Amino acid sequence: VTVGRQLPFAFCAFLCICAAGLRAQESDIPPGLKDKALSVTIRAIVMGKADAVAWKANGTKATIPGIPVGVKLMGSNVAILVQLTPYEDAKGNLVLVTQSQVWVKRSDGELSYFTSLDTVNVRFGEVVLFFPLGRNADGGAAMRVEVTVDHYADPVLAGQGAAGK
Amino acid sequence: METMCPDPSLISAFVDDEVPSPWKERLAAHVAACPACEKRVRGYAGLRQVLSAVPAGGAGEDEAAILARIENRLGARLGQRLEAPSSLPKAETPVRAAKTSPLWHRSLRLPLPLAAAAAALMVFLAGLAAAGYIRPIRPVVQSLAAAQIAPTAAQPASMEALIHYLETQDAKVNLTIELPSGDTLSSSGKPLVVRAADANYLPPSGLDGK
Numbered sequence: 001v002t003v004g005r006q007l008p009f010a011f012c013a014f015l016c017i018c019a020a021g022l023r024a025q026e027s028d029i030p031p032g033l034k035d036k037a038l039s040v041t042i043r044a045i046v047m048g049k050a051d052a053v054a055w056k057a058n059g060t061k062a063t064i065p066g067i068p069v070g071v072k073l074m075g076s077n078v079a080i081l082v083q084l085t086p087y088e089d090a091k092g093n094l095v096l097v098t099q100s101q102v103w104v105k106r107s108d109g110e111l112s113y114f115t116s117l118d119t120v121n122v123r124f125g126e127v128v129l130f131f132p133l134g135r136n137a138d139g140g141a142a143m144r145v146e147v148t149v150d151h152y153a154d155p156v157l158a159g160q161g162a163a164g165k
Numbered sequence: 166m167e168t169m170c171p172d173p174s175l176i177s178a179f180v181d182d183e184v185p186s187p188w189k190e191r192l193a194a195h196v197a198a199c200p201a202c203e204k205r206v207r208g209y210a211g212l213r214q215v216l217s218a219v220p221a222g223g224a225g226e227d228e229a230a231i232l233a234r235i236e237n238r239l240g241a242r243l244g245q246r247l248e249a250p251s252s253l254p255k256a257e258t259p260v261r262a263a264k265t266s267p268l269w270h271r272s273l274r275l276p277l278p279l280a281a282a283a284a285a286l287m288v289f290l291a292g293l294a295a296a297g298y299i300r301p302i303r304p305v306v307q308s309l310a311a312a313q314i315a316p317t318a319a320q321p322a323s324m325e326a327l328i329h330y331l332e333t334q335d336a337k338v339n340l341t342i343e344l345p346s347g348d349t350l351s352s353s354g355k356p357l358v359v360r361a362a363d364a365n366y367l368p369p370s371g372l373d374g375k
Contacts, residue, residue, distance in 0.1 A: 057342045075344030
């Protein structure tokens with residue numbers, strides 16, 4: 001047996017392990033609840049001068065109604081912990097509950113701690129803006145987090161649907 | 166023994182001398198002993214006198230003219246001046262009566278189609294309320310709590326201690342985002358949540374939206 005013959009199998013095994021790791025989050029949702037699952041998309045944006053986007057990062061997590069998605073944003077002088085809990089009633093109305101802890105180290109070295117709890121009636125796919133550091137009088141903000149809740153689309157089922165077309 | 170007062174229609178018939186014996190005598194005895202019925206008899210008798218004094222119309226006189234004459238006579242008896250001429254048709258009589266009676270004694274007369282439409286509207290709204298389509302107005306965003314808490318000595322005073330503190334919390338973190346290093350962010354106030362549609366939201370410019 002030569003090393004050259006083993007390489008394709010090892011590469012395939014590596015790909016399988018990576019794919020299993022990518023789907024580890026979705027596997028947390030019980031199979032019977034996947035049709036009720038929701039995807040929570042978080043988009044953190046740091047604004048620069050003239051209200052231009054200086055930095056951004058995205059992330060999507062799957063959950064089911066009532067189970068919070070915890071997001072931690074860590075910066076050099078801020079630490080933000082947000083719990084986003086979507087709720088869906090029997091009629092399909094969506095409520096997003098946001099609970100936040102915001103720690104800010106000011107320039108004088110003192111720490112400020114803010115906490116908030118909000119409920120928002122939203123539609124699926126609608127963007128909700130969370131300003132962890134508040135907003136200026138003119139409406140601007142140093143940072144914002146855009147949150148979108150949508151129906152969860154199983155990648156396997158979506159792939160089968162796409163293949164069937 | 167206390168006897169029950171007779172029906173007003175029976176008293177009206179008694180005043181018109183339409184009640185036969187022996188009920189007529191029994192009614193007369195009751196009226197003589199009952200101040201309320203005696204007062205009612207006097208009222209009916211007065212009304213009968215007024216109506217009998219209305220001059221008779223011709224053979225072709227219609228109902229509106231007869232009612233107008235009766236109203237005229239009653240108005241003169243009560244010392245009231247009626248604003249409109251007495252030749253108004255019957256349909257306007259309740260309006261004039263409403264002007265002279267207290268608000269809580271007024272009655273409202275509606276045409277049948279209007280009353281039916283109002284009833285249908287009430288049934289429709291009741292159906293909507295029962296089906297849950299009508300709900301009390303509630304704000305889209307409810308800020309249940311937002312506060313700034315000044316850390317004390319017992320709480321972490323450095324970012325390293327704060328990170329350690331957050332890690333020891335039971336709150337599950339599914340997603341960790343590292344903000345750009347070197348940038349110092351300042352707080353403008355309490356955390357705030359708004360719907361993008363309510364915040365004059367504009368997509369960020371300068372970078373790809375995806």
